[in-house]
Structures are given as C-alpha cells and as structure tokens.
Amino acid sequence: MIWLLMSVLSVPFPDSTQWIIVIACVALVIIVLDGIFVFLTKKPKIERQLPTRFAVGSEDLVRITIWNPLEKQLVLGFFDGIPNHAQAKTLPWSGKIAAKSIAKIAYPITLQKRGEVEFTQLHIRMLSPLGFWWRFYRDLKCETVKVYPNYEPVIRCSLLAMQHRENAIGLVHRARHGNSQEFHQLRDYQEGDPLTRIDWKSTARRQVLISRDFQEQRNQTLVFLLDTGRRMRVIDGDLPQFDHVLNAILLVAHVALSQGDQVAIQSFGGTNRWLPPLKGKFAMPQLLNHLYDYQTQPSPSDFTQAVESVMARQRRRAMVLLITNLRSEDGHQLVPALQVLSSKHLVMLASLREQVLEDHLKQSIDSSSKALSYLAAVRSHQERGEILSVLKAHGVLTLDTTSSQFAISLANQYKQIKAAGKI
Numbered sequence: 001m002i003w004l005l006m007s008v009l010s011v012p013f014p015d016s017t018q019w020i021i022v023i024a025c026v027a028l029v030i031i032v033l034d035g036i037f038v039f040l041t042k043k044p045k046i047e048r049q050l051p052t053r054f055a056v057g058s059e060d061l062v063r064i065t066i067w068n069p070l071e072k073q074l075v076l077g078f079f080d081g082i083p084n085h086a087q088a089k090t091l092p093w094s095g096k097i098a099a100k101s102i103a104k105i106a107y108p109i110t111l112q113k114r115g116e117v118e119f120t121q122l123h124i125r126m127l128s129p130l131g132f133w134w135r136f137y138r139d140l141k142c143e144t145v146k147v148y149p150n151y152e153p154v155i156r157c158s159l160l161a162m163q164h165r166e167n168a169i170g171l172v173h174r175a176r177h178g179n180s181q182e183f184h185q186l187r188d189y190q191e192g193d194p195l196t197r198i199d200w201k202s203t204a205r206r207q208v209l210i211s212r213d214f215q216e217q218r219n220q221t222l223v224f225l226l227d228t229g230r231r232m233r234v235i236d237g238d239l240p241q242f243d244h245v246l247n248a249i250l251l252v253a254h255v256a257l258s259q260g261d262q263v264a265i266q267s268f269g270g271t272n273r274w275l276p277p278l279k280g281k282f283a284m285p286q287l288l289n290h291l292y293d294y295q296t297q298p299s300p301s302d303f304t305q306a307v308e309s310v311m312a313r314q315r316r317r318a319m320v321l322l323i324t325n326l327r328s329e330d331g332h333q334l335v336p337a338l339q340v341l342s343s344k345h346l347v348m349l350a351s352l353r354e355q356v357l358e359d360h361l362k363q364s365i366d367s368s369s370k371a372l373s374y375l376a377a378v379r380s381h382q383e384r385g386e387i388l389s390v391l392k393a394h395g396v397l398t399l400d401t402t403s404s405q406f407a408i409s410l411a412n413q414y415k416q417i418k419a420a421g422k423i
Helices: 003-011 016-038 152-162 200-206 241-258 283-291 305-313 328-342 355-362 368-393 403-420
Strands: 045-049 059-067 072-083 093-097 104-110 115-127 134-139 143-148 182-186 210-216 221-227 262-268 274-278 319-324 347-351 397-402
Touching: 016 200, 045 115, 059 072, 059 115, 093 262, 093 347, 143 262, 200 305, 221 241, 241 262, 241 319, 241 403, 262 283, 262 305, 274 283, 274 305, 305 328, 319 328, 319 403, 328 347, 328 368, 347 368, 347 403, 355 368, 368 397, 397 403
Parallel strands: 221 262, 221 319, 319 347, 347 397
Antiparallel strands: 045 059, 059 104, 072 093, 072 115, 115 134, 115 143, 182 210, 262 274
C-alpha cells in the first residue's frame, strides 16, 4: 500500500522521485526491523490446565494462563489443539495483555468421544510492535486425557438418595414383598410396625415388644451383557446410542451397589471383554475405568456366543441384563439363546429404540415420503413387538424404550425385580 501511494505521488511530482525512493527504503527498513524484532522478542510463558477427567457430552473448562514478560503491551491470539469431535465455541481467542501482567483465560469445551484423547500443542500468533507482522509458533506439550461416560446422573442420584428424594429424578420405590427381604436384626418395637414382624419369643423373654428388622436381599449379582456391535452405532440426539447405554449402566450399577449387590460386565459384538463381579465403595471407580474406552465396531452381534461366555464365567445364579437395539432379524438367534440363558439365570432384554422412529409415528402425513416413513416405522414397531412377545412367553423380562427414558426405566425395572424377590 505504501509503495502504491508513492507511485501515485511520483506522477504529479516527477522531481520528487528520489525523495520518494528514500522514504520507501526507510519504510522498508522499518518494516523489516519490525519483523526481525517480533522474532527476537521474548515469548510469553503459557500454561494449560486440563480438568482431571472429562465426561462425554458434558461441558468442562480448560484454563490457559499467559504471563507477559515485556515492558509493553502484548497483542496475541491462540487456538488450542483440541481433540477431534470436540466443541469449543469461544476459540480462537485473541486479546491484549498489559505489560508485566498475567492473563487467565478459561474456555468451555465439550468432548463427544470417549476413551483417551489428545490435546496437541497450542497454536499462537503474536503481533509485532508496529503491527506489520504476525509471528506464528506453537507452545506446550501434547497431553492425553481420559473421557469417561457421563456419570452426572449417578452423582445426582447419590445426592438425592442422601436426602431421600430419589423420586425427583424418576426412581420409584416399590412395595417390598416378604421373599425379597432377609433378616437383619432385632430391635425395640416402634409404633406402626406390623404385628407379623413381632418376635414373640424375644418379647416373652424380655417382657418388651421386640420387632424383627429386615433388609433387601444382598450379595446378589447383576451381569450386564452389553452389545458393542454395529447396531449400537446409531446416532440418537447428540450422542450414539451406545453412550446412552453406558450412562444407563452407570445409574443401574450405582443403584445395585448401594443395595449391597455386585455388578459384572460381559461385552460382545465389537469387543469381547469381561469384568468380574465388583462390590463395595470402590466398585464405581473401577467400573468407570473399565467402561470409559469401550468403542463400538462395525461388526455383527453374535448372541449365541455372548450367552456361552456368560454361562461359562458366571456360575452362580444372577440377573443377566442384555442391552441391545433389537432388530427384526434377531428372532431366530436371540430367542433360543436367551432360552438357554434363562435356564440358569433371571434374564431381561433391554432394547433401546430409535427416537427417529417415534418421531415418524407422531408426524402428520401430508406427502408420499412421510407416508412411506410412517409405514416403515409401524412395520418396525410391529416386528419388535412380535419378538418381545415371544421372549415374554418364554419367561424373559423385556424393556423397550427410547434413550430419553432408558436409564430411569432400567433402574426402576431393576428395583421392581429386587422388590419382588425374583433374583
């Protein structure tokens, strides 16, 4: 732009050409020196602080601290080396940092993929003192972090349970039956205790009414038979169906562990991994570390092989919870496989239904394409219903719902089964 202006000026003032050349050379020297100076300028010190753990689909803050060591204001911008499938709407960042001062920037980020992910180097650009140049460079080391399933509902359930407010998230207390409870201890009679709970021998011996106290049966085993094949790769909302399933597993496992039961996991389809039964207060961290890097694969799901794995590894009677996305072609393999499994264990099939099918059933039909999608959704619903009816006839418990209701419905089903003493 400067040279263009000087060329224009040289036309009406031909005698000033030499001076214009001198001025242009001086300007060029200044611009070059400005570029050299920005590369000789001391870089600011930068630190990046990542959260100790991420939860998939949950927003967290990454904190960037920048120290300006110069005696003058620093103008710079940066873009962090965020992982793939991450959302950080406030990046790139740019701003001014006063002389000898510190800038603390916190940007929100949402990671949409579980497992180990990498934050690469920070991409930085720094403006030269006169504003003619940008200096681009990279800083910081690459860092690997773990992204866990979204366990926020589990934490919320724990807090509400401590306040006896589980119904606030949809968990329902079921009436307890006698065969679902075991003797816990003797205690003094309290007003409202049923007469059937009075221990008459202890009452006669102590000459004071004594009641028997019961608790839910404990030390039972819940085995999650988890489909990791191609059918679980369907995107439902903002997340794959498989991530909705993992969130549900964490909630149900929390409920089971809080009642003194133990939890195991057998995966099949994409991966074949076995987590032996866990129990106690340290079970949830172990469960999270086991599940966080589970990934689905574009592979078929072999229900027969999955059942054989559970039968070989879980000898003691347990509740086996098969979680999948039911398909019309599954009947010929799924029904006989679950018949074998139910000969030894209490079996429940929990199927995650696509929300898009529900939307097709509810839409108004005003075109041929919508009519076709409606009929396809009706047919799919009928075929799933037929398989579920056959399974119910063979004594297999079933649940078929969408991702928005899956976790709570599954937890309520488990609590109902416990209350009925079926395990």
